[in-house]
Amino acid sequence: MEIKISEIPEEGLLRDDEEDASVWDMTELVLEGTVGIHLRALRQHDDEVYLHGKISARVVCECGRCLCRFSHPIQSEVHIQYLPLARFQNAMERENMQRDIDVIFYTGEVIHLNEIILEQLIVSIPIRPLCADNCKGLCPCCGEDRNKIECSCKNEPVDFRLAPLANYFHTKEIRRDHGTSKA
Numbered sequence: 001m002e003i004k005i006s007e008i009p010e011e012g013l014l015r016d017d018e019e020d021a022s023v024w025d026m027t028e029l030v031l032e033g034t035v036g037i038h039l040r041a042l043r044q045h046d047d048e049v050y051l052h053g054k055i056s057a058r059v060v061c062e063c064g065r066c067l068c069r070f071s072h073p074i075q076s077e078v079h080i081q082y083l084p085l086a087r088f089q090n091a092m093e094r095e096n097m098q099r100d101i102d103v104i105f106y107t108g109e110v111i112h113l114n115e116i117i118l119e120q121l122i123v124s125i126p127i128r129p130l131c132a133d134n135c136k137g138l139c140p141c142c143g144e145d146r147n148k149i150e151c152s153c154k155n156e157p158v159d160f161r162l163a164p165l166a167n168y169f170h171t172k173e174i175r176r177d178h179g180t181s182k183a
Helices: 089-098 116-122 163-177
Strands: 001-002 015-020 030-044 048-062 068-086 103-106 110-112
Touching: 048 116, 089 103, 110 116
Parallel strands: 068 103
Antiparallel strands: 001 110, 015 030, 030 048, 048 068
C-alpha cells in the first residue's frame, strides 16, 4: 500500500480500506479476518505529509495464563509526520528530528505504508494477552488447564524464600527411608 505525494489534494487523501489478512505475509504475528485501514494524508508545505487515522485487526494470541490460542482485537491510532530526507542535509538536524518517534523521513515521490501499518499492529498487541479476565490459568503442580478441569492438587502458598528448605528436608527423608542417610 502506498500514497503518491503528488496525488494528495489540498483537502487531504482518505484511505479507507479493508484488506484480507492473508495479504499481509508476516512471521511476526498471525492475523485473521481483515485489516481495517482508515487513514487520512494531508500535505503541508508541498513536501511534508501528515498521516493520521486508525488501523484495526484481529490477531491470534496465546493466553498468558492458560496458553490457549484465541483471537484478540487490536486497534492503533496513527499520527505520523513524513518529511523529505533531502531537506535535512545537516546530520545533526536529521538526528534531532529522528528522536521524535512520530517523524519518518522519505525519499522519492511515494510513501510506502506497509511497514508502518505492520509496526502499528505489532506494538498494539498486549504484552501478556488473556483469553478472559477471569482465566484461571494452568495448575502449577500438574499443568492442567484450570478453566476446563478442576484438579485435586494442593495449591498451598509457599514462601519462595523457604522453598529450598522444603526440598532439603524432603530429600533427607527419602535418604533415611532408603537407608542412605548421611546425617
